[in-house]
Amino acid sequence: MPHDPRARIIRRQSWGDFHLFRFESPALAASAKPGQFVMVRTAEGTDPLLRRPISLHDGGDGWMEIFFRVAGRGTALLAERKEGQTLDLIGPLGGGYQLDGEWSGRKAWLVGGGRGIAPLYFLGRALQVRGARVRVFYGGKTRAEIPLAGKFRDAGFDVACSTDDGSLGYRGFVTALLEKELAAGPPAGLFVCGPDPMMERTARLAQARNIPAQISLEAIMGCGFGACWGCVKRIKRQDGGKWRKICEDGPVFAADEIIWDEA
Amino acid sequence: MADLSADLGFLRLRNPVLTASGTFGYGLEFAPYLDLNRLGGIVVKGLYYGPREGNPPPRLVETASGLINAIGLQGVGVEHFAADVLPELRKYDTAVFVNVCGADNEEYLRVIDFLEGQDGIAGYELNISCPNVKQNGACPALFPEATRLIVAAARARSRRPLIAKLSPNVTSIVDIARAAEDGGADALSLINTILALAVDLETRRPKLGNIFGGLSGPAVKPIALRMTYQVAKAVHIPVIGMGGIMNGADALEFMVSGARAVQVGTANFVEPGAALRIVEEMAAWCDAHGVARVSDIVGTLQA
Ligand SMILES: Cc1cc2nc3c(=O)[nH]c(=O)nc-3n(C[C@H](O)[C@H](O)[C@H](O)COP(=O)(O)OP(=O)(O)OC[C@H]3O[C@@H](n4cnc5c(N)ncnc54)[C@H](O)[C@@H]3O)c2cc1C
Ligand SMILES: Cc1cc2nc3c(=O)[nH]c(=O)nc-3n(C[C@H](O)[C@H](O)[C@H](O)COP(=O)(O)O)c2cc1C
Ligand code: FES
Numbered sequence: 001m002p003h004d005p006r007a008r009i010i011r012r013q014s015w016g017d018f019h020l021f022r023f024e025s026p027a028l029a030a031s032a033k034p035g036q037f038v039m040v041r042t043a044e045g046t047d048p049l050l051r052r053p054i055s056l057h058d059g060g061d062g063w064m065e066i067f068f069r070v071a072g073r074g075t076a077l078l079a080e081r082k083e084g085q086t087l088d089l090i091g092p093l094g095g096g097y098q099l100d101g102e103w104s105g106r107k108a109w110l111v112g113g114g115r116g117i118a119p120l121y122f123l124g125r126a127l128q129v130r131g132a133r134v135r136v137f138y139g140g141k142t143r144a145e146i147p148l149a150g151k152f153r154d155a156g157f158d159v160a161c162s163t164d165d166g167s168l169g170y171r172g173f174v175t176a177l178l179e180k181e182l183a184a185g186p187p188a189g190l191f192v193c194g195p196d197p198m199m200e201r202t203a204r205l206a207q208a209r210n211i212p213a214q215i216s217l218e219a220i221m222g223c224g225f226g227a228c229w230g231c232v233k234r235i236k237r238q239d240g241g242k243w244r245k246i247c248e249d250g251p252v253f254a255a256d257e258i259i260w261d262e263a
Numbered sequence: 264m265a266d267l268s269a270d271l272g273f274l275r276l277r278n279p280v281l282t283a284s285g286t287f288g289y290g291l292e293f294a295p296y297l298d299l300n301r302l303g304g305i306v307v308k309g310l311y312y313g314p315r316e317g318n319p320p321p322r323l324v325e326t327a328s329g330l331i332n333a334i335g336l337q338g339v340g341v342e343h344f345a346a347d348v349l350p351e352l353r354k355y356d357t358a359v360f361v362n363v364c365g366a367d368n369e370e371y372l373r374v375i376d377f378l379e380g381q382d383g384i385a386g387y388e389l390n391i392s393c394p395n396v397k398q399n400g401a402c403p404a405l406f407p408e409a410t411r412l413i414v415a416a417a418r419a420r421s422r423r424p425l426i427a428k429l430s431p432n433v434t435s436i437v438d439i440a441r442a443a444e445d446g447g448a449d450a451l452s453l454i455n456t457i458l459a460l461a462v463d464l465e466t467r468r469p470k471l472g473n474i475f476g477g478l479s480g481p482a483v484k485p486i487a488l489r490m491t492y493q494v495a496k497a498v499h500i501p502v503i504g505m506g507g508i509m510n511g512a513d514a515l516e517f518m519v520s521g522a523r524a525v526q527v528g529t530a531n532f533v534e535p536g537a538a539l540r541i542v543e544e545m546a547a548w549c550d551a552h553g554v555a556r557v558s559d560i561v562g563t564l565q566a
Contacts, residue, residue, distance in 0.1 A: 002295050003535060041533070046328040046481040046509060050533060090535065222323050222330065223532040227288035229308075229337045230323035242316045243337065 002225075004028060006086040010063065015147035017070045018115070019079050023087050026062045031092055034099075034123035035216055035252045038066065038091030039224035042074035052078070053221050053247070055119035055193070056092065067148070069115035093224045094251045097123055097191060097214050104131030107187035110157075111202050113139040113174055113194030117148055119216055123191055124157050135160070135187070139174025139198070143167035175201040186211050190255075203255035213255035219246040234259040265549030266556040267542065269303060269524045271501045273424040273449045274385060276303040276358060276524060279557060280514065280542050283505050283528035284309055284362035284388060284428075285334065286479075287538075289348045290355075296535035301542065303524060304358035307348075309390050311364045312373045314340040319472035324461045328507075329482030330529050331459045333473035336364055336393060341377045349383055358385035360426065364393065368403075368413050375420045386424030389417055389448075392432075392455035393477075404430035404455070407442035414446025426503065429453040431483075431490055440494040451494060452503040452526065454487045480529040481507040488520050495521025495562060509537070511544025521562040 004025050011022040028038070039051035052074045057067040070076045081087065097119075108127045110120045117138055124134045135158040140146040142165050149168070152159045161169030162177045170177040175198055182205060190213035192202045199215050206213035222228035224247045232243035235250075236257045244250070269279035281304040287293060290305040299305065317337025324331045339348070344361075352359050361384055365371030371389065378384055391413055392404035403409040404427075414427050427443035429436060431454040440451055456477025461470040469475075487506025495502045504522030507529070508514050514525045530537040549557050 048325060049328055049330060049480055049529070050325050220321055220323050222332070223535075225292060225535065227292045227535075228286065228323070228332070228532055229317060229334050230332060232317070232320055232322065232337070241314070243320075 003090045005088045007089055008086050009081060009083050012081070012083055014079070016144055018067065018147050019070075020057065020065060020067045021081065021087070022063055022065045024062055025064050025089070028064050028089075028092055029059045029062050032056050032059050032064060033092065033096035034126045035096030035119050036092035036094050037119075037224070037251065038089040039093060039221070040066070040078065041088035042077045048074040048077070050222060051090065051224065053093075053218075053224055055216070056122055057118045058122045058125065067115070067118040067121075071115075090224060094247055095249070097216075097252050099126060099130065103127055103188070106132055106189075107135065108132040109135045109137065109178075109187040109190050111137045111139075111174060111178055111190060111192045111194070111198075113198045114141075114145055116194030116198070116216070119193055120191065121148070121152065121155070124152070125155060128156065134158070137162070137174050137178050137181075139163070139177070139194070140168075141165065173201075174198065175205065178202065179205055182209060189213070192216065200260045203258065203260070206255050214252050215255050215258060216252045217246050217250055217258070221247055223247070265546055265554055266558075267546055267549075268558070270558060271424070271450055271523055274358065277301070278303040278542050278545070279518065279522075279524040280538050280545070281306055281358075281360070281503065281524060281526045282531060282538050283526035284390065285336075286528040286531045289344070289352070290359070291348065291351055293531070293535055297539045299355045299357050301539055302357050303542070304360060304385065305352070306360040306362050306388050306526060307344075308338055309336045309362040309364040309393065310338055310341055310344055310374060311336065311366070312341055312370055312377065314338065314343065321470065321472055322476075324470040324476070326459075326461060326478070327482060329478050329480040330532075331461050331471065331476035331478050332456065333471045333476035335473060341374055345378070345381050349381055353383040359383060360386050360388045362388045362390045362428070363417070364390045368416060371413060372416060372420055375417055379421055379423075384423065386426060386449070387417070387421065388426040388428050388452055389414065390428050390455070392428050392430030402430060404428070404439055405433055407438045410439050411442040411446040414443050414448050418447035424449045426450045426452050428455055429494070430455050431486060431506075432458045436490045437493050437497045440498050444498045444500055448500060450501040450503060451498065452505065453494060454483065454490055454506045457483055457486065479506070481509055483507050484513060488516060491517055491522050492520040492564060492566075508541065509533075511541050511548055514541050514545055515548060515557075515560065518557065518561050519564050521564070523558070523561055
């Protein structure tokens with residue numbers, strides 16, 4: 001069932017502005033793929049009116065997780081939700097990351113910044129199951145923006161952190177750290193989610209080295225399921241058209257499909 | 264259970280709830296969420312003759328209990344619609360209305376001429392009121408004479424039911440409504456979105472790529488109700504009311520104000536099953552209030 005109005009929160013954790021909810025949703029757990037998202041109602045009533053898109057962070061037997069950062073009123077209201085309360089969500093939505101092909105023994109590098117780390121855990125686990133050697137580049141302004149480093153390490157990923165102020169790991173942008181590491185030998189694939197400038201820079205690094213990269217874009221969404229045409233960005237199209245919907249045609253695109261200057 | 268059917272004169276609907284153009288895709292997007300066969304009808308997303316690119320993003324911004332959109336009528340065009348969408352829609356037992364758009368009068372007529380050859384269309388809703396296409400929201404529905412002319416021209420091209428969709432961005436909605444009636448419209452639908460602006464204070468730039476957009480959602484309901492009431496009193500043809508309907512009570516308020524049917528718009532985004540929930544809530548209200556036929560409450564506002 002694509003609309004689950006009563007997914008019960010069974011666990012929650014918080015680190016400052018960042019929150020992780022685990023909730024029961026057997027239907028979602030049975031079908032969700034890494035890179036897909038849910039549209040979450042943040043409050044009853046009409047203000048905020050629209051649902052908010054949040055990526056699926058992890059999933060297991062009958063449960064799923066979301067990981068989000070308070071960005072405004074909707075996410076602030078969502079953060080007040082307690083264990084035992086419910087979430088009203090629609091999903092899984094979007095296409096997710098493309099994992100076809102041989103991954104066994106190959107290097108998959110995941111690059112995430114801030115809240116953009118959210119989908120990469122679910123993705124990393126899926127790649128791991130396929131035998132990939134998963135390395136995670138996890139960036140933030142400060143140490144406080146990298147609350148999940150331990151969780152990623154515990155999952156068996158090789159984690160490299162960066163902070164703008166040097167409070168954890170490499171001092172500088174995560175893309176600079178990535179560029180340095182790329183010099184030592186490229187991975188078989190890059191998977192990216194974070195702020196636009198970070199994604200654009202990573203896409204260019206990947207393209208210059210012919211590394212296939214998949215980028216998860218964000219857009220303000222009215223519906224999340226293709227009905228409003230509100231979420232478009234400049235993405236290459238076969239038919240020469242200009243815009244594509246991030247919710248339905250994405251949110252994950254191959255790096256060379258995205259036209260950054262006009263996105 | 265109460266009789267929910269809605270008589271528009273030219274057409275009898277199973278119930279008074281239609282889905283509003285641009286908020287329900289081409290209908291099929293919602294099939295996973297609700298049974299399309301149980302709707303009063305579907306008004307599909309606005310169609311120009313050819314495909315349209317629409318406006319640059321950002322196209323949406325949320326405001327207090329409202330949504331400002333500047334989609335700019337991105338869409339697939341009539342040929343694609345007739346080839347790929349309409350055959351699928353025909354499989355459902357629901358009244359399908361096409362929201363007809365045009366950059367000029369000629370294009371509206373070309374769209375109608377093309378669709379005349381297609382089965383499975385219950386009628387046309389002439390979108391003479393989209394605020395997002397020309398600069399400053401200009402459209403025929405801002406002027407009585409332009410409204411009368413385009414409605415009359417469309418009328419002459421088709422015997423299918425013709426609904427004229429009115430704009431709230433006018434000084435006298437009644438004058439426009441009368442002009443559409445004079446032009447030969449079978450019904451009026453209102454309101455389209457209210458021309459609006461959202462400002463990013465930090466950058467001092469508009470929040471939408473198109474600068475202006477159209478406001479919809481609960482924020483506009485009181486204005487929509489007022490206009491529905493004024494128009495229903497002034498014309499002899501049926502009025503279809505919309506603007507911010509989120510639940511059965513909202514829909515019934517429009518009917519009490521004079522609407523024979525309603526359209527549900529922005530609510531479809533928040534809850535894709537909203538239109539059917541609204542039908543059920545209307546039925547429950549009628550039962551609880553001893554109303555045998557929902558049509559009995561139309562225009563019963565005691566003012
Ligand atoms: C496919 C997708 C997946 C996402 N996954 C996650 C996730 O896993 N974790 C997470 O923390 N966040 C995620 N986001 C971002 C999240 O949706 C926004 O932070 C949220 O909608 C902001 O809502 P708000 O009411 O708190 O803030 P608002 O007050 O609505 O906005 C605050 C700021 O965020 C911007 N904004 C609003 N909506 C969006 C949006 N949909 N995308 C990007 N920026 C937006 C606004 O322009 C404004 O600058 C995702 C977005 C998309 C499109
Ligand atoms: C995203 C969006 C797209 C719309 N597109 C159309 C359209 O193509 N044609 C049209 O006549 N009205 C369009 N409208 C207006 C709605 O049909 C309706 O008149 C308006 O939103 C008020 O109803 P509501 O408050 O229930 O949404 C659109 C509205 C929204 C929010
Ligand atoms: S969010 Fe509505 S079409 Fe993508």
